[in-house]
Amino acid sequence: MSALDEATRHAVVEVFLNNARLMRQSPAAAFDGDLLLFRATKGRRPGVANRDAWRPYVTGLIEVHEVACEHREMALPGPLAQLAGVIRPRVRAR
Template sequence: MLFFAATAGRAERTGSGLWSPYVSGDVELREIDCAHGAMTQPGPLREIGRIVAERLNELPQ
């Protein structure tokens, strides 16, 4: 699972391990340098989209 965490304004990093009990595979944390409420703004979405596209391109055809 790809877990995107907003990091701006946070003293602690969000633990992607919180999701581990709910998924059968690994949880990959990707930090996005923005506030949580800004995750759907163009800049953060561009970064998230790039990461998702990379992962999709890695799948077998």
């Protein structure tokens, strides 16, 4: 965040705080459908973002795809190409 100007840093903090308030105020409703779960494999702590953690929020199938990167690298070209390779056929099929 050091590359951001003060106003942008303030806005990021405000969004984070608001999201935290919203999470405490109301429980998330379950999504009635299937979930594609993309998990970064590098630097991940055991048990974080596993299929079981999502079960209370998803009624359908949870399909896990592991991506060989850190979470912060998921938006880089290589990992994004891997995600696109999984998502593209599903979008085309609809």
